[in-house]
Ligand SMILES: O=P(O)(O)OC[C@H]1O[C@H](OP(=O)(O)OP(=O)(O)O)[C@H](O)[C@@H]1O
C-alpha cells in the first residue's frame with residue numbers, strides 16, 4: 001500500500017495538532033449550544049472520531065452517507081444520498097464534518113439541504129481544503145490544513161475505496177489512477 005504513495009503531505013503528528021486546534025475552536029464558539037456534528041461518510045469517519053474527542057463539551061453526532069466520486073479521481077458532479085440522518089436538524093446548530101472540500105459540490109448540496117430542513121445554523125468543519133479544486137462558492141468555517149491540487153489519500157480519504165486506513169495524508173502516485 002505504502003508503495004503507491006508519492007510523498008507524505010501531512011504526518012500523524014501534524015494532523016493531531018490541526019484536529020486539536022479545531023476542537024478548541026468549536027468548544028469556544030458553541031458554548032451551551034449542544035451542536036449536532038454530522039459526519040459525511042465514508043471519508044470523514046477517521047477525522048470525525050478524532051475531532052469529537054478533541055471538543056471538551058457536549059456535542060451530539062449523526063452520520064449521512066453521500067457519494068459523488070464513486071471509484072473515480074474526478075467528481076461525477078452528481079451527489080447521491082446513500083444514507084440519510086436519523087436526527088431531525090430543525091432548529092439545531094449543525095456542524096458538517098468533512099474530510100476534504102475539493103470542488104465544493106458535496107457541501108453546496110448539503111448546506112442547501114440542511115437549510116431547507118430548517119436548521120438554526122449550518123457551519124462546516126473540514127480537515128482539508130483544496131482551494132484550486134473549487135467549482136462552487138463554498139468555503140469551510142473551520143479548516144485544518146490546505147492541500148495542493150493533487151489527489152490525496154489517507155486518514156479516511158480513498159481512491160477506489162483503498163488507502164482510507166493510512167494514518168497520514170499522502171499524495172497518490174498519478175500512475176495509480178491514470179491509465
Ligand atoms: O468537494 P467535492 O468535490 O464534492 O469532494 C469532497 C467529497 O468527496 C469525497 O467523498 P466521496 O464522494 O468520494 O465519497 P466517500 O467519502 O465515501 O469517499 C470526500 O469525502 C468529500 O465528501
Ligand SMILES: [Mg+2]
Nearest residue numbers: 043069070158
Ligand atoms: Mg471517496
